[in-house]
Amino acid sequence: MEERMNQDQPSTEGRCGRFWNGMDLLKDVTENKHFLPTGLEGVDTLLGGGLRQGQLTEVTGPSSSGKTQFCLHSASHVAAKHMGVVMYLDTSNSFSPGRIATIIDGTPGLFGQRAYGVQLLGFDLQPKDVRLKSIMRNIICESVFDIFALSEVLHQLEVSLLNDKEKNGGSRIRLLIIDSISSLLAPIIGGKYPQGRAMMISVAMTLKKLADEHNLSVLVTNHMVSAGNGAVKPALGESWKAVPHVRLVISRERGSNMCTATVLKHTLLYAAVFSFPPRWFLMYAGQQQQ
């Protein structure tokens, strides 16, 4: 084990990574790290544009509050506006292609737009099915049911992104969604041994590295656990709190279709006093409203 740990130490300058100056960083941020709108106007306003590339966004909330719907909406919107390929890692078999088709059908303004630098030529002449097919082929869904499978998938993704970078000068994948990373981490976290937390942090570091190097936006969902005295708090503990760049809490009242999103943590706001009025977004009618 000692040898393996020493092997990980960077031994040459080449492994150290390049250093950036402030202007390089600014150039990278303005050119590469755009916002991916989720299609839900309230949330986009709240987040200042949408899910940022290069950042890890976490959505947490009690059961049946709309987290999976949030993920499905983001995936459909990014695919429908032809911003890139969406990779959806599903742990609870909740990826519903029928629901994606319904959301995409309701997306306005698909034809004749210059979306994200890609000119849509001739799309207004194609029948509905062909359009839906071309959009839905950009959403890839894979089921992962344990944390090791997730690590493997992320590693394969890293390899393919590196490959893409060499050959095509940029990757096609824009958004990576892990619907319920907390259900993968719940079996190993807790107890008196810290190995579970080590696994969690290593997965988190891989996700952030992928986001930063390949300009992906990563969206993960988390669930809530009880915090004593009837209160609830996000799961995964104190070590996870520092991991996501942006954290949102969603709640839904019983019997209603209106979900409320509140920002728990955000890296881009530079005011001293933050006030985040909750924004509402309507889910099931297929429209986006505030």
Next chain:
Amino acid sequence: MVVMVLFAISAGPTGSSDLIFLLRTAPALPPRLLIRRPVSRRSSADRPRPASHRSSSAGSARSSGSCCSSSSAPPPPRRRRFLAGGSDAGRAVATRRVLDMGAGENNPLGAQNAWDMLSEEQSQKHITTGSGDLNGILGGGIHCKEVTEIGGVPGVGKTQLGIQLAINVQIPVEYGGLGGKAVYIDTEGSFMVERVYQIAEGCISDILEHFPHSHEKSSSGNKQLQPEHFLADIYYFRICSYAEQIAAINYLEKFLGEHKDVRIVIIDSVTFHFRQDFDDLALRTRVLSELSLKLMKIAKAYNLAVVLLNQVTTKFTEGSFQLTLALGDSWSHSCTNRVILYWNGTERYAYLDKSPSLPVASAPYAVTGKGVRDVSSNHKRVRVT
């Protein structure tokens, strides 16, 4: 990335029980799968180092894990291919797999694009519950490849619904059903065989009512519509402790590999053994999360429906005691769909609480001598709350 730390052997009573659930149920690999593919050496120098490092550590992790766990189905081939490739060949395979959707019949857990999944989803049949209203709020019935949790107070009809589903999954394909078998895991002992016989008879009489002439025309290869055949196709497991429950679910993967025509797995009261025997609630949460992931995997890999029946408990929220499903907040995230059965006056209602594609709704149903059926009244409407 260092993967092998989770397999450190530890002593102590709580340590060992933690260990059981930290270990992945890695299968015992046949020797030929561990041999690396012959790869060209020229590109290994510019390969990022963690890749080969990770493959060796994951390989050793698998072999160390296999000695301590029960066997399960052989791993999908894509994992072995990935571990063996440390070069351009491996990278090409990985690229092809991630972006070109390598899922299919032989690899149901692989990546697929949404369009292919849509066509698969539209061609899938649902398991009818016996009540038209209930089918309506569920989108046609219980979905395959999903885990559905059904909870309710005692006496509202959970076991009846479970037995009805075990019978309805066996309706032959020519009468609109799935023609599959059922696995019934009983933890409370509430599976009454005489009642199952009665429900099977009720189901057959309904089929004959709807398809009056096809019974005479059925070919000799078809299943005879006899209650005995329906009973014979239910695989029944009686579980008496939480350890047996965990073992049964671990065994299910192997069992389902041998019996490929099982289309539904019903666990009657997944909560029962976890409510009284566990002092350590954190351990219970970990065990249950692992259990639910396994059930999700079984549902997806073998294309069947998993139905979990759950009990209720009281919770003190917002100043009053309310009924919620047992097993805590973290278990509520472990299912794909959730249906809550409740009493409204003298009628039984079902409320769809959680679903990825359907809105919340409630519908009445009745438990009759023939099983779960619609409420036979003139005011049959689905109330959307």
